[in-house]
Amino acid sequence: MTKFGQAEYNDFMAKVFADKLDEILEAAEKQNFNSRNTEDIYKEFASSKDAA
Numbered sequence: 860m861t862k863f864g865q866a867e868y869n870d871f872m873a874k875v876f877a878d879k880l881d882e883i884l885e886a887a888e889k890q891n892f893n894s895r896n897t898e899d900i901y902k903e904f905a906s907s908k909d910a911a
Contacts, residue, residue, distance in 0.1 A: 863871060
C-alpha cells in the first residue's frame with residue numbers, strides 16, 4: 860500500500876467523495892424522473908375518489 864501525505868490524502872478523499880456523490884445524485888435523478896412519469900400517467904385516469 861502506498862503512503863499518502865496529507866495533501867495527497869485530501870485529494871484522494873475528495874475524488875472518492877465526488878465519485879460517490881455523482882452516483883447518489885444519478886440514482887436520485889432517476890428516482891425523481893420515475894416518480895414524475897408515474898404522476899403524469901395517473902393524472903390521465905380518474906381516481907376512485909373522483910368517480911364516487
